[in-house]
Amino acid sequence: MHILITGAAGFIGFHLSKLLLERGFSVVGVDSLTDYYDVNLKQARLDQLKGQAQFQFHKLDICDFDKLKALFIEHKFDYVVHLAAQVGVRYSLENPQAYIQTNLVGFGNMLELTRAYPPKHFVYASSSSVYGNQTEHAFLETDNTDHPVSHSVFNIGNSKAVQLLDFIQAIEKAAGKKAILNKSPMQAGDVTNTYADVSALQSATDYEPTTDVLTGVEQFVKWYQSFYL
Numbered sequence: 567m568h569i570l571i572t573g574a575a576g577f578i579g580f581h582l583s584k585l586l587l588e589r590g591f592s593v594v595g596v597d598s599l600t601d602y603y604d605v606n607l608k609q610a611r612l613d614q615l616k617g618q619a620q621f622q623f624h625k626l627d628i629c630d631f632d633k634l635k636a637l638f639i640e641h642k643f644d645y646v647v648h649l650a651a652q653v654g655v656r657y658s659l660e661n662p663q664a665y666i667q668t669n670l671v672g673f674g675n676m677l678e679l680t681r682a683y684p685p686k687h688f689v690y691a692s693s694s695s696v697y698g699n700q701t702e703h704a705f706l707e708t709d710n711t712d713h714p715v716s717h718s719v720f721n722i723g724n725s726k727a728v729q730l731l732d733f734i735q736a737i738e739k740a741a742g743k744k745a746i747l748n749k750s751p752m753q754a755g756d757v758t759n760t761y762a763d764v765s766a767l768q769s770a771t772d773y774e775p776t777t778d779v780l781t782g783v784e785q786f787v788k789w790y791q792s793f794y795l
C-alpha cells in the first residue's frame with residue numbers, strides 16, 4: 567500500500583508517517599521544510615523516518631505543479647493524506663503570500679493531481695479558523711464558514727430572476743436584430759438559478775439599485791456598439 571503524505575516533516579505528518587511505517591505501509595513524504603518554525607526540529611523528525619526502508623522523502627514545494635505531477639506519475643499512490651499547509655492565523659497578517667501560495671495554489675495543485683491520478687482515497691486537514699467568529703455552539707461540520715473576523719460579506723446582484731430567453735429578447739430589442747439561437751443542453755458548471763437577496767447590502771449602505779434589466783441591456787448595447795462597431 568503506497569501512501570503520499572504531504573507535510574511529512576510537520577507535527578501531524580511526521581507522527582502519521584511514523585505510525586503508518588510501524589504498521590508496515592510504504593510512505594512517500596513530501597515537505598518543503600518552511601522556516602515558519604524551527605527547521606532543525608523538522609529535520610530531526612525526518613531523520614527518524616529516513617532510517618526506515620519503506621520511507622522515501624522528497625523536499626518539494628507543493629506549489630511546484632510539474633514536480634508534484636512527476637511524483638504522482640512515478641508512484642501511483644493508493645492513498646493521499648494532504649497535511650502540508652501554512653498554518654497559524656496571526657502570521658497571515660504579516661505574510662499573506664505564504665498562505666495564498668501553499669493553501670490556495672498548492673492545495674489546488676493537490677486537488678488537480680488527485681483528480682488526474684485518482685487514489686482510492688484523499689484526505690486533508692482543514693482548520694478551525696474557517697469557522698471564524700461563530701460563537702453560538704461548538705463547531706459542526708455542517709456550520710456555514712461565512713463568518714469572517716475582519717470583513718462583512720454582501721450579495722451584490724439582481725434580486726429578481728430573469729429568464730434567459732427574456733434576456734435574449736431584451737438584447738434583440740436593443741440591437742434591433744433577431745438572434746440566431748443555437749440551443750444547447752445545460753453546460754457543465756452552470757446553475758439553474760442565480761439571483762440575490764441584497765437586503766444586507768441595502769441596510770448597511772442605503773444603496774438600492776434603480777436600473778431595471780431592460781434599461782441596463784439597452785445602455786449596454788449602446789455602449790457595445792459605440793465601442794466595437
Ligand SMILES: NC(=O)c1ccc[n+]([C@@H]2O[C@H](COP(=O)([O-])OP(=O)(O)OC[C@H]3O[C@@H](n4cnc5c(N)ncnc54)[C@H](O)[C@@H]3O)[C@@H](O)[C@H]2O)c1
Pocket residue numbers: 572573574575576577578579596597598599600608626627628629649650651652653667668672691692693694
Ligand atoms: N496541529 C494541530 O493541532 C492542528 C489543528 C487543526 C488543524 N490542523 C491542520 O493540520 C495540518 C497539519 O498541521 P501541523 O500541525 O502538522 O502543521 P505543521 O506546520 O507542523 O506542518 C505543516 C508542514 O507543511 C510544510 N509545508 C508548508 N508549506 C509547504 C509547501 N508549500 N510545500 C510543501 N510543504 C509545505 C511545512 O514545512 C510543515 O512541515 C494543517 O492543515 C493544519 O491547519 C492542525
